[in-house]
Amino acid sequence: MGYINAILILGGINVIASLGVAILTGYTGLFTIGHAGFMALGGYMSAIMVKELNIPFPLALLIGGVFAGLCSFIIGYPAFRSRLRGDYFAIATLGFAESIRLLLNNTKVLGGLKLGGAFGYMNIPTHTDVYAIVLIVIGALYFAHMFVTSQYGKNCIAISQDEVAAEMMGVNLMKTKLTALFISAFYCGIAGGLLGMYFAYLSPSFFTTVPSAGLLAAVVFGGIQSLIGPFITAFILVLVPELLRSFAEWRLIIYGFLFVIVMIFRPQGLLGYVEMNFTFVHVFWNKIFHRNQTGASEG
Amino acid sequence: MELFLQQLISGISIGAIYSLLAVGYALVYSVYNFTNWAFDAFMAFGAFMALTAISSFFLPFWAAMVVSIILTIILSVSVEKLAYSPLRRRKAPRLFMMISAMGVNLAIVNMINLVFGGIYRKFPIEKVQPIFIGNVSIGRTDLIAGILSFGVLGLLWLFLYRTRWGLGIRASAIDILTASLMGINNDAVAFTIFAITGMLSSVAGVFYGIKYAVFPLMGVVTIKAMIASIIGGLGSLPGAIVGSMILGILETLVSGYISSSYRDLFSFLFLIIVLLFFPNGLMGKSGEEKL
Amino acid sequence: MNSEMINPNETLTIRNLTVDFGGVRAVNDVTMSVQKGELVGLIGPNGAGKTTVFNLITNAFPPTSGQIMLNGKSILGVSPDQICRLGISRTFQNIRLFPQMTAYENVELGFHSVPHYSIAEAFIRTPRATRIEKDTHKKAFELLEIVNLKEHCDERASSLPYGLQRRLEMARAMAASPQLLLLDEPAAGMNEDECKDLIKLIRLIHETMKYTIIMIEHHMNVVMDLCRGYRIYVLSLGSLLAIGTPSEIQNNPQVIKAYLGERKNA
Numbered sequence: 001m002g003y004i005n006a007i008l009i010l011g012g013i014n015v016i017a018s019l020g021v022a023i024l025t026g027y028t029g030l031f032t033i034g035h036a037g038f039m040a041l042g043g044y045m046s047a048i049m050v051k052e053l054n055i056p057f058p059l060a061l062l063i064g065g066v067f068a069g070l071c072s073f074i075i076g077y078p079a080f081r082s083r084l085r086g087d088y089f090a091i092a093t094l095g096f097a098e099s100i101r102l103l104l105n106n107t108k109v110l111g112g113l114k115l116g117g118a119f120g121y122m123n124i125p126t127h128t129d130v131y132a133i134v135l136i137v138i139g140a141l142y143f144a145h146m147f148v149t150s151q152y153g154k155n156c157i158a159i160s161q162d163e164v165a166a167e168m169m170g171v172n173l174m175k176t177k178l179t180a181l182f183i184s185a186f187y188c189g190i191a192g193g194l195l196g197m198y199f200a201y202l203s204p205s206f207f208t209t210v211p212s213a214g215l216l217a218a219v220v221f222g223g224i225q226s227l228i229g230p231f232i233t234a235f236i237l238v239l240v241p242e243l244l245r246s247f248a249e250w251r252l253i254i255y256g257f258l259f260v261i262v263m264i265f266r267p268q269g270l271l272g273y274v275e276m277n278f279t280f281v282h283v284f285w286n287k288i289f290h291r292n293q294t295g296a297s298e299g
Numbered sequence: 300m301e302l303f304l305q306q307l308i309s310g311i312s313i314g315a316i317y318s319l320l321a322v323g324y325a326l327v328y329s330v331y332n333f334t335n336w337a338f339d340a341f342m343a344f345g346a347f348m349a350l351t352a353i354s355s356f357f358l359p360f361w362a363a364m365v366v367s368i369i370l371t372i373i374l375s376v377s378v379e380k381l382a383y384s385p386l387r388r389r390k391a392p393r394l395f396m397m398i399s400a401m402g403v404n405l406a407i408v409n410m411i412n413l414v415f416g417g418i419y420r421k422f423p424i425e426k427v428q429p430i431f432i433g434n435v436s437i438g439r440t441d442l443i444a445g446i447l448s449f450g451v452l453g454l455l456w457l458f459l460y461r462t463r464w465g466l467g468i469r470a471s472a473i474d475i476l477t478a479s480l481m482g483i484n485n486d487a488v489a490f491t492i493f494a495i496t497g498m499l500s501s502v503a504g505v506f507y508g509i510k511y512a513v514f515p516l517m518g519v520v521t522i523k524a525m526i527a528s529i530i531g532g533l534g535s536l537p538g539a540i541v542g543s544m545i546l547g548i549l550e551t552l553v554s555g556y557i558s559s560s561y562r563d564l565f566s567f568l569f570l571i572i573v574l575l576f577f578p579n580g581l582m583g584k585s586g587e588e589k590l
Numbered sequence: 591m592n593s594e595m596i597n598p599n600e601t602l603t604i605r606n607l608t609v610d611f612g613g614v615r616a617v618n619d620v621t622m623s624v625q626k627g628e629l630v631g632l633i634g635p636n637g638a639g640k641t642t643v644f645n646l647i648t649n650a651f652p653p654t655s656g657q658i659m660l661n662g663k664s665i666l667g668v669s670p671d672q673i674c675r676l677g678i679s680r681t682f683q684n685i686r687l688f689p690q691m692t693a694y695e696n697v698e699l700g701f702h703s704v705p706h707y708s709i710a711e712a713f714i715r716t717p718r719a720t721r722i723e724k725d726t727h728k729k730a731f732e733l734l735e736i737v738n739l740k741e742h743c744d745e746r747a748s749s750l751p752y753g754l755q756r757r758l759e760m761a762r763a764m765a766a767s768p769q770l771l772l773l774d775e776p777a778a779g780m781n782e783d784e785c786k787d788l789i790k791l792i793r794l795i796h797e798t799m800k801y802t803i804i805m806i807e808h809h810m811n812v813v814m815d816l817c818r819g820y821r822i823y824v825l826s827l828g829s830l831l832a833i834g835t836p837s838e839i840q841n842n843p844q845v846i847k848a849y850l851g852e853r854k855n856a
Contacts, residue, residue, distance in 0.1 A: 031397045033336075078571050082578030087334045090397060091525045092574075095567040098522070106560045143713050150712035151702035151723075158688050158699050160394070165686035168648055170674035170703030170766050179709065213405060220398055225690070252409040259402025260382045263395050273690055 005130055009198055011238040012133035013191045016140045018218035018234035020187025022227055026219045026272075027148050028180040029160025031090040033212050035188045037097030040104060040207035042068035042189020047124040047196040048113060057127040061136075061193045068189025069182040076181045080174050097212060104204040120203035121196070128198035136194070140187060144227050147183065156180050157225060188215075210252065217255050220262055223272030233270060304435045306555040307548060312441035312510065314547025315448035316503050320524030321531070321539035322452060323499035326492055329472040329536075333393045334525065336400040337378055338500055339518030340407035345371040345501025346422075346508040346517060347411055353423045360424055367501045375497030378403050379489050387489070404518075412515040419512040422505070444506040451502055452540065455495065459536075468492065523550075523563075526570045532580030541581065599626045600662065601770050601802045602647070607656035609646060616642045617653070618828040624770070629796050629803045631817040631836075633810075634825035635848055640806045641683050643825070644772050648673055648680055660770070675704060679768035681759040683775050683806070689748035693739055693758050696747050698730040700765025730765065737761045737791065752779050757791070764795065771801040777809040789815050814840065824848070 017039060024030050046064030049055040055063070075096045079089040108117035115121050147153045155176045158166040167173050196202040218237055222229030241251055262269060320338065327335045348370045352363035382399045429436040459465035470478040471488045479485050500521075507517060523546060524539075531542025546566060554562040573580070602624040609617045617639045624630050632640050646653050649670050658665055665673055679700070688696050705712070706726070711719040734740045737757040742750060747758060756776055763771060776792065777785050789812055796803055796816075807813045813822060814836040822839045824831040826848040832839060839845055 025394070029392065029394050031334075031394050031401075033401060074571065078574035078578075082574065087328065087332075087393075088529055088574060090334055091522065091529065092570065094522055095526060095570060098519075099564045099567040102560070102564050146713050146715060150715070150719075151705035151707070151726075152709060152712050154695065154699060155703060155705065157691065158703075160392075161688040161690055162686050164650070165682065165688065166699070166703070167670045168650075168674060168680060168686075169700050169762060170671050170679075171699075172669075172671045172704070213401070216398070216401065224394075249409075249413055253406050253413065256402045256404065256406025256409065259405065260399045263391070263399040263402070264382070264385045267391065267395050 007239060007242065008130050009128060009133050009194075011235040012130075012137045013194050013198070014214070014218065014238050015137055015231055015234040016194070017188045017191035018215050018222070018230045019140050019144045019227060020184035020191070021215040022219045022222070022230040023144060023147065023156070023187070024180050024184035025216065026222075026224045026226060026230065027153060027160060028156040028177060029163075030177065030180070031216075032093040032184075033090065033209060033216060034093030034095075034097030035184065035215050036207040036209070036212040037093075037100040038068040038072065038185040038188035039192030039195065039211070040097075040100050040202075040204065041071050041185075041192065043192025043196040043202050043207075044104065044115070044121060045189070046193030047121055047202055050125050050127065050197065051123065052113060057132075057197070061190050064193040065186040065189035068192070069186040072181045072185035073178065076178045077174075080177045093212075094209065097207065097209065101204045101207055104207075116203075118204060120201055120205075122201050124196050124200045124202065126197055126200045128194045133194065136190065140190075141227060141231065144183075144187075148225075148227065152176070152179060160225075213252070213255065217259070219269075220259055221269050223269030224267070225273050226269070226271040229269055229271030301433070301435050302555065303552075306551050308435070308437050308441065309555075310548035310551030311544065312438070312445045312547075313551060314544040315445045316506050316510070317520075317524045317527050317543035317547050318452060318540045319448050319499045319503040319506075320521050321528040321543045322455065322536055323496040323503075324521070324524055325528045325531075325536050325539040326468075326472070327496055328528070330468070330475055330488070330492055331383075331387065331396070333396040334400065335496065336397065337375075337382075337403040337407065338496070338521045338524075340404045340411075341371055341375055341497055341500035341518075342504040342507070342521060343408060343411055343515055343518040344374055344504070345497075346504035346513045347415055347515075348501070349505045350420060350422060350508065350513050364502070364505055367505060368498050371501035371504075372494045372497035374407075375493045375500070376490055379493040384486075384489060408515055408518060415515060417515055419514045420508075422508040422513055424509065438510075440506075440509050444510065447502070448506065451499070455499075464491065523566055526566055529570060529580055530573045535580070538580055600624070601626045601628075601660065602804070603657070603659040603662070604643075604647070605657040605659075607643070607646060607653050607658065609642060609651070609653045616828050617646065620656075620825070620828075620830050622823055622830075624802060624804060626769075626802055627800060629792075629805065629816055629820045631813040631820070631822035632804055632806045632825065633808070633813055633822060633839075634831065637827070638825040639828040640825055641774055642828075644680060644774055644804075644806065647772065648678060671703070674766055674768075677767075677769035678772065679763040679766040679770070680772035681756070681763050681774050681776060683778075685752075685755050685759055687747040687755055687759055687762070689746070691747055692744050693747055693750065693754075694730060694734065694743040696758055697733050697761045697765050698726060700762045701726045701729060701767075703766065733761045733765055736764075736795065753784050756780075757788075760791075760795075764799065764801075769802060771803045773803060773805040773807075775806055775808060777807055777812045780809070785809055785812050788812065792816055 017035065021032060021035050025032055042064035045067040046060040049060035049063050050057060075092040079092045082088060104115065105118045107115050109115065155166065155171045158171060159173060159176060163173060214237060218230045218234040222233035241248065320342065324335065324338060345367045349363045349367035352358045352366045353360065358366065382403050383396060386396050386399055427439040429438045430442065459469055467478065467483040468488060468491060470481065471483060475485065507520060524543065527542035527546040528539045530546060531538030546569065549569065550562050550566050553565045600623055604620060604622040607617055607620045608615065620643060632643065634640055645651060647658055649668060652667065660676055660678065665676065688699065706722045707719040731740065734743055737760060739754060739758055739761065742754060747755065750758065760773065760776060777788050780788060793816060795801065805816065817836050821833060822836055823833050824839060824845050831848055832842050832845050834842065
């Protein structure tokens with residue numbers, strides 16, 4: 001029972017972080033291999049809030065998320081500013097995440113706080129339980145859906161498909177990309193907070209490029225421009241390693257091959273471009289409230 | 300003063316290694332417009348091949364180097380053929396190419412990890428006495444690495460600027476479509492570029508292995524090369540070298556005078572600051588797209 | 591900048607526009623003025639720099655020298671998205687639709703490239719936001735109707751035939767509610783019948799939407815027909831060769847010479 005609990009919680013955390021990366025990479029087309037860095041930022045911040053300042057759990061999570069979101073501007077603003085597009089950001093995500101990890105690794109004490117450096121931040125109050133996870137996952141999915149179906153989300157999609165044309169049609173690239181980045185960092189920050197308050201412990205070693213690659217994997221396999229896809233694969237990617245413990249060393253090798261195979265044979269992943277529509281939910285909802293349908297099909 | 304000179308020389312030698320990687324990275328980027336994450340893997344692969352050639356097959360250093368170069372070229376070109384060119388032909392978006400590249404990287408680096416294990420190995424060559432100029436010691440290997448790196452870059456320059464084939468590559472770097480319309484064979488260009496990449500990364504891998512150690516994740520240093528390339532101006536080959544030297548020297552100075560653990564952090568911050576003030580790098584072309 | 595010399599009705603003013611790429615001068619000292627409501631043609635042999643002029647107007651890259659003014663105010667250095675918001679919209683020589691989006695979504699983007707509600711309202715879709723979306727939805731369909739693409743609204747842009755893609759791009763450009771519409775070879779790849787329909791369509795939108803239009807085109811019959819009563823600018827190798835009415839241009843020996851070796855109805 002405790003085992004299922006763990007799977008649900010860890011799976012849920014992965015889902016939340018993956019949804020964030022889905023918004024940035026799946027919908028806006030921005031490659032990232034550094035979002036574990038935002039998990040670290042949010043994780044440590046919320047842990048500090050709860051442990052040192054006794055701030056209530058939900059508020060601490062929010063603070064962690066916002067903190068991670070604000071930090072994202074450090075790489076977002078310089079990277080998106082230049083007219084040479086795309087790759088400054090990708091490299092910056094890697095550099096950023098590694099820098100965060102380095103900073104945390106080398107910071108035993110910060111202004112009176114015993115962060116523990118490489119030994120980790122300990123004795124974090126545990127607040128994460130299945131109920132919190134379920135609630136937050138539902139919320140994360142809902143708000144992500146609201147965003148990607150909104151005019152903001154559609155601008156993101158336009159950027160992912162032809163940034164130059166989008167700009168010429170009036171889309172402010174900087175603002176739109178920063179928005180997507182903030183949301184993705186926020187989501188990862190919250191996931192990090194939930195993680196810390198589940199393990200009661202946070203270590204910089206949790207936040208290497210390996211989990212970042214895992215988040216990317218969830219989006220690549222789940223599908224570009226899809227939320228349900230990454231939702232499903234994020235869970236599977238937590239479940240499968242558990243079931244196939246003996247293959248642990250092969251996990252990343254398999255991911256690697258799968259990345260290439262998916263890109264060549266089915267770049268849209270499991271459910272890309274064809275969002276397992278919430279339309280049926282919309283239709284149902286509208287019928288209940290006697291509203292007229294909004295018409296054109298989605299996705 | 301001696302410490303400063305010491306650091307300077309060490310910085311130059313690491314800058315030389317970064318240059319090899321940065322040029323390889325910039326070459327791929329300027330022609331194909333994506334970040335070849337697999338670079339990481341090629342470097343580690345090159346280093347491990349040389350290591351194996353020496354310790355398991357008892358080849359002399361130079362032979363091992365050649366073997367490593369050849370094997371890495373084969374790897375690099377195969378990766379291009381299998382993982383990139385199908386996407387390139389389809390004009391897949393940059394994101395897809397990067398995902399594929401990251402996949403290659405994950406697969407190869409972790410295979411190396413599986414086969415060789417994660418321990419840090421010393422590169423199996425005899426310790427040589429450093430050369431002393433005054434009180435400043437210059438590692439003989441640093442010297443060789445520096446000279447060889449610049450030698451390789453010089454050869455590359457000769458190739459790119461003094462041969463017809465090199466002209467074709469440069470033309471492709473400007474506009475691959477036009478170049479192909481002029482009769483330049485895209486597949487041959489891809490082969491050449493990735494062969495060059497393979498060569499550069501294996502040489503860099505070997506020298507890095509000699510200077511520090513050989514381990515599966517050693518390719519992580521390619522991010523420094525990418526940063527250096529951006530600082531110099533993404534897509535510009537001279538810029539890549541300039542950026543690498545600046546980064547190598549500055550970062551070694553920081554490491555020597557401030558703290559070695561913050562060396563990498565410095566590099567990243569340096570990147571951010573440069574981007575803030577020089578959005579196109581120090582020497583970069585502002586790559587407008589063809590409309 | 592002598593703004594007092596500019597007619598307030600002058601939508602677009604270009605003065606001594608020059609751009610160098612490395613050693614190549616793609617646009618050389620070009621001066622153009624387009625009055626409100628005109629339908630101006632921009633023609634010239636391949637490589638004359640016509641699309642480059644469009645790119646300069648929309649600031650895909652900055653000019654080496656010269657001035658570009660919209661309604662008397664300089665738009666040099668203004669970001670492309672801001673230029674669109676100020677009222678200049680365009681189509682592309684090589685068609686740049688959003689390939690995986692449907693025809694409807696492509697057009698819709700033109701309307702909401704600057705979102706009409708706040709981000710908070712995006713997350714919690716207020717009745718106001720829903721109303722805005724319905725409204726946008728209606729307007730997008732109206733545009734699709736005008737360009738005769740309503741039946742294809744749910745098809746992916748990349749799967750549409752070439753001629754329809756060109757029309758879709760026009761609709762998307764119109765969705766941005768421009769005052770100045772830059773059309774880059776709208777008739778490219780079309781046969782005679784399609785050209786006839788296109789002429790009717792452009793004339794219709796010109797008259798009903800009251801756009802000011804600059805049109806790059808190679809199909810001479812299209813240009814000569816649509817620009818009747820207006821002017822045509824002829825570029826060759828980056829420089830202005832001639833300016834005149836369609837009949838003046840057609841009889842201009844220099845223009846004919848510039849096109850020698852090229853089929854007139856390319």
